[in-house]
Amino acid sequence: MALLSKKDSRLILDPLADNNPITIQVLGICSALAITAQLKASIVMALSVMVVLAVGNVVISLLRNVIPGKIRIIAQLIIVAALVIIVDQVLKAFAYELSKQLSVFIGLIITNCIIMGRFEAFALANKPWRSFLDGIGNAAGYGLILIIVGFFRELLGSGTLLGFKVLGDPIAKTGVYAFGYENNGFMLLSPMALIIIGIIIWAQRSRNKALIEE
Amino acid sequence: MARFTDKNSYTILFSVIMVLVVGSLLAGVAQGLRSKISENERFEKQQNILYAMGVDDNEGTGSVTFIPTKEVEATFHKYIKKQLVIQGDEATEDDNAYLIDIKKEESHANDDHNYKRKLPLFIGEKDGKTFYIIPMRGKGLWDAIWGFVSLDKDLVVEGVYFDHKGETPGLGANIKERFFMDDFQGEQIMDGNAFVGITVAKGNNDPLNERKDDQKVDALAGATITGNGVTAMIKKDVARYIPYLEKLKGAEKNETSESIQVSDSIQ
Numbered sequence A: 001m002a003l004l005s006k007k008d009s010r011l012i013l014d015p016l017a018d019n020n021p022i023t024i025q026v027l028g029i030c031s032a033l034a035i036t037a038q039l040k041a042s043i044v045m046a047l048s049v050m051v052v053l054a055v056g057n058v059v060i061s062l063l064r065n066v067i068p069g070k071i072r073i074i075a076q077l078i079i080v081a082a083l084v085i086i087v088d089q090v091l092k093a094f095a096y097e098l099s100k101q102l103s104v105f106i107g108l109i110i111t112n113c114i115i116m117g118r119f120e121a122f123a124l125a126n127k128p129w130r131s132f133l134d135g136i137g138n139a140a141g142y143g144l145i146l147i148i149v150g151f152f153r154e155l156l157g158s159g160t161l162l163g164f165k166v167l168g169d170p171i172a173k174t175g176v177y178a179f180g181y182e183n184n185g186f187m188l189l190s191p192m193a194l195i196i197i198g199i200i201i202w203a204q205r206s207r208n209k210a211l212i213e214e
Numbered sequence B: 001m002a003r004f005t006d007k008n009s010y011t012i013l014f015s016v017i018m019v020l021v022v023g024s025l026l027a028g029v030a031q032g033l034r035s036k037i038s039e040n041e042r043f044e045k046q047q048n049i050l051y052a053m054g055v056d057d058n059e060g061t062g063s064v065t066f067i068p069t070k071e072v073e074a075t076f077h078k079y080i081k082k083q084l085v086i087q088g089d090e091a092t093e094d095d096n097a098y099l100i101d102i103k104k105e106e107s108h109a110n111d112d113h114n115y116k117r118k119l120p121l122f123i124g125e126k127d128g129k130t131f132y133i134i135p136m137r138g139k140g141l142w143d144a145i146w147g148f149v150s151l152d153k154d155l156v157v158e159g160v161y162f163d164h165k166g167e168t169p170g171l172g173a174n175i176k177e178r179f180f181m182d183d184f185q186g187e188q189i190m191d192g193n194a195f196v197g198i199t200v201a202k203g204n205n206d207p208l209n210e211r212k213d214d215q216k217v218d219a220l221a222g223a224t225i226t227g228n229g230v231t232a233m234i235k236k237d238v239a240r241y242i243p244y245l246e247k248l249k250g251a252e253k254n255e256t257s258e259s260i261q262v263s264d265s266i267q
Helices: A006-016 A031-035 A037-064 A068-092 A098-101 A104-110 A111-119 A128-158 A175-179 A190-206 B010-050 B069-079 B102-111 B172-174 B177-182 B224-239 B241-252
Strands: B082-089 B090-093 B119-126 B130-141 B145-151 B157-164 B199-201 B216-218
Touching: A031 A128, A031 A190, A037 A068, A037 A104, A037 A111, A037 A128, A068 A098, A068 A104, A068 A111, A068 B010, A098 A190, A098 B177, A111 A128, A111 B130, A128 A190, A128 B010, B010 B119, B010 B130, B010 B145, B069 B082, B069 B119, B082 B177, B090 B172, B090 B177, B090 B241, B130 B224, B157 B177, B172 B177, B172 B224, B199 B224
Parallel strands: B199 B216
Antiparallel strands: B082 B090, B082 B119, B119 B130, B130 B145, B145 B157
16 A cells, blocks of 8 residues: 555545444445345445445535535535436446446435435545545445345355356255255345344454444 | 635525536436437347347357347348237338337327227247247336247247346346246247236246246246236236237138137227
């Protein structure tokens, strides 16, 4: 990290673990539950949020001195909505197949609390470059949890990873299915995502006691 | 310190400017990209129609691979021999029948019961075999679902393509995956002379889909309502074409076709 000063690199590294937006700040839970049934969807969502959060943070940061305090939330909402619509339209025009794959994710980005949270808590008070790093860092922390949850849900729920049958064929009874293993269909439903996130939070806080609130 | 941004007049001025800037920016982007987007949508429709009749770039049993966008226009005209618009008992040829908006036709027909809706039908030919490709549109769990089904001259399904606007990823969204769509191949939509369609059934004890004459395919776990939507869509939209297809079949065999019973969903 010679490229970044120590202070700047903390902006990226902190949200990955000790200040993770999902497990510590408990933001962005809705999308973490909704779209993690497959690993691929998790990765795509993580990347999309990263683009929107980084660009949005920079825009908000540039405008931070002219946005009126009374309507700052509305202004933030309009900026993120406009960004998402532009990304959606550009993808439809120049990468139509990719935009079909992303389908609902693009629209879901607007509803992500992390985005509004970072605009409000960081970009409104910091310079563009630091806001950009903060956006990348928080989106990476969010994406990390999404990918962990997506990995376990797809592996245990469907027996596949990124669509590849890593555990064998459940119908033809090959691989581990030959020994009587069965997919857990419950993993595909949202409540299991909450349980997995709960386990991650538990593991994280028992390793680092400083994170436990009184 | 009172900042200039706290004044009411500034707040109003800022919101007016912001709305104007963002509004015109979005309008400009939408206007500038519209022709490109609608062309992409047209190509996609051609790809879907071709996919339903088995013209695709699929390899093995993996994912759906369409004919590349660059070649789709020429391929479409190569395989699709005739495009018909059926209105009542009449069928006319129309080379742009695939652009007919089924959603508009449906709402028009719902508003005005005397309106004879335009039903587009595509007749394709591949390796000397004739395919009748029927467009469909229905409701999933969250939003619209649509698709195409191709039938051979005996009204046996040759292939299907489904798509959706916003079904749940990993659950209902899997209707556009091959492991679901491939099951429809070879299924019969007729039971004797009566139209039954195909039911997306849970617990039909046939997960490998070996029985082709049961009018059933195995459902997707966790996607009951989307599956029911697919069933309803096939029953509703394919039924409208049965009288015409039976007539074609009769004319081809040069014998009077038997009177057919169709389900109550058509009038």
